Amino acid sequence: MPHIRLENITMRFGDITAVSDIDLEIRDGEYVTILGPSGCGKTTLIKIVAGILRPTDGKIFVDGKDVTKVPLEDRDTGYVFQNIALFPHMTIRGNAEYGPKVHSVEEGQAESTADEYLRLVDMLDKAGHFPKELSGGDQQKAALARALASGSRMLMLDEPLSALDARVRMELRYEIRRIVKRLGITVLHVTHDQEEAMSVSDRIILMRKGRIFETGTPLDMYRSPKSIFAAYFIGETNLMECTVESKRKGGGVILRLRNDVPVNVSKSKANVGEIAILSVRPEHVYTATDGLKAHVRDVVFMGTYWRVRTEAESQDYVDYNIPADSQVPEIGEEVYLVFNKKASRVFKRPKEGLTEAIKLE
Amino acid sequence: MTEIRLEGLKKRFGSDMAADGIDLKVESGEYLCILGPTGAGKTTLMRMICGLTEPDEGRVFFGDLDITHLDTAERGATMLSQTYALFPNMRVKENVLFGSWIKGWPEEESQQLARNILSMMHMESRSKAYPDELSGGQQQRIALARALASGSRVLLLDEPLRALDARLRLELRKDLKGMVKAMGLTAIHVTHDQDEALEMADRIAVLRAGRIIQVGTPKEVFEDPKTPFVANFVGRSNMIQCRVVSSTDGKVLLESEGGLRMEAKDGGHSPGAEVLMAVKVGNTKISTTLPGYFEGRVEKILYEGATITVEVMVKGLGLVYSKLPNRKFDDFREGNTVSVSWSPNKAKVFDIPEGGIEYEIRVD
């Protein structure tokens, strides 16, 4: 039986529909991330699962029981807020003790439970401090301990890292995953940061405009996105307009880019004669002695590699990577590009046009 | 085009030294990024440059002019802040024209300039809208337009992309720098995000606790860090505490506390010295077949999209990380035994930092 199940969840605020027709199942102990741009409805969804908002339509089941109408304080769900929300007038220990205390646990036991979780997040030595005396990362660790100490088997993380520095985010997200996996807790994590989603999730749910767009493991979503939006939003990719010239029975597709430039790929979702969009990630673009002619427009050092930005003769902008210690091409230099046949994806051209299909706001 | 020079800037707030003797030169027309964690003093520095905060000591020069005590309005340095601060009671067009209006410039020229800038940003259609009707990315562009249309010669960007979604940030990075360069301004862009700094900066200045630790091109700062902090902050590094055994030919032989031996680039330390070795995770190689400095067990493989990070547990050392291209994902499994190695001239050796290793590499 799935730990959490959402059935046909819809949420309306006046005339605005924030989420519609959401069906979702989360297994016991699974780490699921809801990923999407601002306004896609992900925060509304997590608040519904936690019980902070009551859905306009639909049902929520936990361990098979219908909890849709159960009030917030009786839902056994830990919640970590984006802007931390540690009680400013209590110490860290006081914050962590709060959950056990309001569950009518004995005085002494509340403190020892709190300390146990504080030790787990490595905050025990700071237990006597007040929230405002701590750094952002430490505060968020304390908030995590507080949520876990109340004993729930489910944890909701509402953009928990968005307010933190990039580096702190990187280190903290692994910490969080390590801890919840050790405790065997089911996690629903909401974020707009695809890098974050990829590094910690068992499964990613991509949302857009109130609906679930696609779901899959990080690996699947990156390697085999089913839509252009997913291909664009998760990781980086070069998108080029083309037409499908021919398809061979055993595999192998020939495409024509603008200016009639031919490209070979393994497979295509679009049919012969249709206008399509070719998606190739920068790491799957290579230089060769022959191929798509392009001129180097910019070269940017990215640490472990150089990002080369080119303008191809098909009027597309194509980015590719070269290792950090390679010879860097000159601006204006002519290069020939080839694409990894298997890793390239071809999508049907979207009805609303490419710009609309990948719009983030 | 204006060159900016900072000499010995100091500023104290209570017991906190927000700026502790800052010397910096920004070339005319340069796009310089100041990179540092929250609390490093980045905002204080910006405020001293544009005149919103008075330094306790030190001087600020624009070209040859000492502007340290000059009024903000006279300096010609404008700021683009995290919150954009678009004047809520004015429309987009009025916001953009504010700088020229205030200074009483001729109407016709100002209007033309505003039109040009708005069309450069594809925002002409929204010129009559109010700020609260715009999305985050649009507000950011209008804030930039306002700064560019003001006739300022210096632009200070205070974490301008922070309030935006991650994916949007990636999109706007390119546009932002392009537009600033097109207008020929000298720009200082402050951020905590190393990827942003690497991508956008002509040069990076690393700031921590009110001090500039290192200045250089992105490549210099990344590949040749001057302190362990920089080594770990700009691109993650594996840090191993060692003792120098011997040195030959520009290489040093090191031994860790657990008795493991490895090589690094000679940093001029004598045998017996206690040192801290740092090697970037991107330069740390692992293999199931080839030999290396030592062996470890694959604990976890983290899929990050274009790259993967492999966590290797090494007995006597702890966790060592290796960042590899994603095509290597299928080469390793949890539980594999792998050898860990790196090219010696990619590993740098530092003195043990005064405040202790843990404090030095803290990113918080």
Add this chain to the structure above:
Amino acid sequence: MSLIDRVDDASSKRGVKRAWLILVVLIFLVLIILPSVYVLFEAVSQWDLISGVASDSGKMAVIWGAVGNSFSIAFIVTIIDVIVGIPMAWLMVRKNFPGKRYVDTLIDMPLAFPTAALGFSVAIFWGVPQGLDVPGLGIVLSPYVLVILLHLIFTYPYMVRTLSGILEQLDPNFETAGMTLGASRFTAVRTITLPLFRAGLVTGFILCFARSLSETGGTYIALSLIGKQSTFFTGPTFISELKHQAGSQAAMPELILISVLLIVFALLMLFVAKMMMDKVKIPWSKVWPKFERRISRGLAVKMRNGLSSLFLALFIIIPSFFIFSFLLIDGPLPDMAGLFKAMGISFLVAGAATAFDIVFGIPMALYIARNKDKSLGKALDMLVNVPLIIPTTALGLSLFLFWSSASLPGLVLVILGHISFTYPLVVRNVIGAVEEVDPSYEEIAKTLGAKPFQAFRKVLLPVIQSSVLAGSILAFTRSLGETGATIAIDPTINTVPIYIVNLINKFTEFNNPDYAYQAAVASITLTAVCFVLMLAVKYATRRKLGGLRHD
């Protein structure tokens, strides 16, 4: 260069900024603070006369009685306000329900009534007016209780507004976080929200207490209508009665003594309240989960909301409007020419005071709001409260004594007096507005080339202008309704409240209900004017209710 350009340029010179600040602070100290507390010095210099009064046990009994009544009534009223104010404030901020906007307006209603009118309303609704035939409940005979019921009306909005203001600024996520951890709504509010709320409670307490302490006209009228004006006194009504009976010079030692007592105890209360803000803890470490859960839900919640609404209707709204029942009776109109003349004088006084408040109050508010960490900023923040705390009657007397050697015309003195207690209203309002504005706006404007005064004019002022307007109208109506200060300074200046009080005095003297009727009509006229002004405020500050942001 035009005048404005010159001012803009001057504003960037440091010397000019400093000089302007010194001027504003000096004017504040010399015209407002010093005169307000001058009576304390006068008491010292006239000590022999004062001690003469102090040794007269009969007189002292009356004086202590009056002071005691004022403070105990203020205390009781404020406590009741806290108890009924918290649930109402919480309801207004956290819940959305049909008709919320109307309830919002109703809560502010009492502020639209000059207290003179409220005095009428309460006397005829709750009490037994002498010789008047009006349809009321007539169940309250004790003057003490009647005054409490009166003071509840005009202090209630202050409490609810202050509490709402603080509650709005409190991130609701704190409470939600508590509930996700398993706390019931009641527990979460008690252990998380209230402790964070403490500053608001204390501010609300101070405002209500001070307002009740000050009130003269309404109390005087209510007591007169039930015939107790010579037997029951509050501090301010005692002063008024003395001035009416004895003529100012003869009773000066008594007036000084009681003013001193009122001022000293009021300032003491201010200090104690500020100290309580930091020291006293609302208990939040103990929880009783089961019990608190039960009272968070269902019937308990409905009962609480029902009672809050019932209180609002029965004790605040209905009594307020009751004065209009006078229109059902047939009676002679007051001398309309005299009334309009009085109206003119009231407007002149209120207008002059408000104009001064704007010109010299805004710079003070700006300085305080932007310099709360500096010692001068903190000191001024405290001092601005002083004229608010001191009962206006005592303040008026003090001011009168301060200027007595300079032969200023009575009208000018009255204007100065009205400036004193309206100034803090404008300053507080503007401070609140400025604090909510991101300082980045002005800073960015400066980096774009705006000089300080330009940045103020073009960027800050447009954003705070509705608060400036609201504060001004608040000050204006407060001045229109003020009785005590005018009586204490110069009762010959015929503002409308004085006009009304004169009619009431004739009513008690000649026992002729016609005078009461005329006074009532004059009060209603004044009320109508205030209503119009209050509606203008509501329109100007259109509060956005329930704008939902969601992702």
